[in-house]
Amino acid sequence: MITLTLTPVSTLEASSSTQFTLPHHHSTPVQHSTWPSTFQVPWDKTRPSLRTCLELRKRPEETDRRHMVRVTVDAMREICLNPTLSQCADVALSIIEQYPDCFEDRTDEGDRMGSGHFTLCSQFKTRIDNLNRNNTLARLRKPKRPAVAVENSLPVPSRKCAKTDCYGCINWQPSELPEGETRNSLxxxxxxxxxxxxxxxxxxxxxxxxxxxxxxxxxxxxxxxxxxxxxxxxxxxxxxxxxxxxxxxxxxxxxxGIELESRLRESISGKGRRVLHFFKSQLMRWRKEVRTLLADTERVSEDVDPGLAAILVMMAFFKEKEDSLFLLADVTTTQADSETQLSLPSTPRIILMGKIPILDLHYH
Known part of the structure; x- marks a missing residue:
């Protein structure tokens, strides 16, 4: 025999209220966007070997550096679950300013390539993105744009959400308009x-x-x-x-935030030194033309831009003709004559004395 027991509704309500509670959503850390200016790296949580290197102004081991990145990202995510690239850049810059000799980028030969700011920033952001890979609540979104068509303008933006920041950019989409300007003003x-x-x-x-x-x-x-x-x-x-x-x-x-032309010149000059070092270290392997050019650059090294010298050496190695890349001019040519002869747009100009460049690249 089955026995049914009737329970008053009021009793059920009281029982359910005591047994079931609404789940509490995990609160996402929210902080004003200026938090990187006051952020403190938890150096006390990093490895002792890294702190020793920082005190001695030496480069830490790669394992210690990666551990520092993890510790720093954990501290950053306690304030903001998904810091933007610009916020990561601010934290990286503060570290570089405090320890400029410890995190700079260097080649295998020990030549300095850069301050290390961008590399450290990229490591922070990559670590953050990996931690947030499956966390949809921490993704950065920007508001939907109103679908308002403007005559004689570009296609109306879609209402689809998109990321608010992009790698390498510090001003992807400004949120503020210039003073006195409106979006409707064309x-x-x-x-x-x-x-x-x-x-x-x-x-x-x-x-x-x-x-x-x-x-x-x-x-x-x-x-x-x-x-x-x-x-x-x-x-x-x-x-x-x-x-x-x-x-x-x-x-x-x-x-x-990058001065493109100056950065390009610095990069060509830095890479040029590495190329020249490689060719000079194995001098007897190369053809006569390459060895002659290397000897000429060594003889007047103070007057030669390493980037341009490396280009000439590689052209000799690959048997390229100089006039395929450079416009040649006589060293006695005046400035006005040079401007007249070398008037092609976006063409590199170089004046040669024999095989040795004595003038940097110039773009019209």
Whole structure:
């Protein structure tokens, strides 16, 4: 026989209220975006061997460095579960400023390649992304853009969410507009387009154009970041001056905080030293032309840019003709004559004395 027991509803309600409780969601650490300025690396949690290297201003072992990255990221995520790349860069910069000799980038030969700021920043962000791989609540999202069409403008951005930051960029999409500007104001964009239509690339020399290109950076990024991405032809129509070398480099500098031309020169010079060192260390392996060129560069090493010398050595090694890359000019040629002869756009200029470059690369 089955016996049924009836229980009053009030009793069930009381019982359920005592037995079941709503689950508490894990609270996500939230902090103001300026927290990196006051962030303290927990050095006391790092390995003693690393702290010893820091005191002696020596480079720590790679295992100690990786452990320091893990400890630092754990401390950062106690404040913010998913720090942005720019926030990681701020923390990395504070470490580099405190210990400049301990974390700089060096080659296998011991030559200094950089301060180590970007490498350390990348290690922080990579570690953070790995920890947040399966954590959808910690992903960075930006608000949906309103689907408002503007006549004669780029395609309307989709309402799809996207990341708010991108590797290597410090100003991916500005959140603030220049003073006195609104998103509905297209006068600056139209003025740039009309100037380009009227004067072409010569308008790039005008101070007003330079001013407007800086003011409209936010609008340029907004158009570039639309989804689906616009074509190059569409961007050329809306921002014609953006594809002139001067303003493209200016845009890149604002986007990444890197002076492209100076960084390129430094990189070519640094890599050139490594290339020359390699060729000189195995001198007897090379053909006569390569050995002669290496001897010439060694003889007047103080007057030779290592990057250009390395290019000439590699051209000799691969049997490339010099006029395939360089425009040659007589050393007695005046500056005005050189500008007339070497007027091709974006062409490297180098004046040679025999085989030895005595003038750095120059771009028109």
């Amino acid at each position: 006068s600056e964009k139209e003025e740039l387009k009309s100037t380009f239509t009227r004067e072409g690339q010569n308008g790039a020399d005008k101070a007003r154009v330079n001013e407007l290109m800086m003011i409209t950076y936010e609008a340029q990024r907004r158009d570039i970041n639309t989804s689906p991405a616009p074509s190059i032809d569409q961007l050329k129509t809306v921002w014609p001056f953006l594809f002139i070398k001067r303003f493209l480099i200016q845009h890149f500098n604002t986007l990444t």
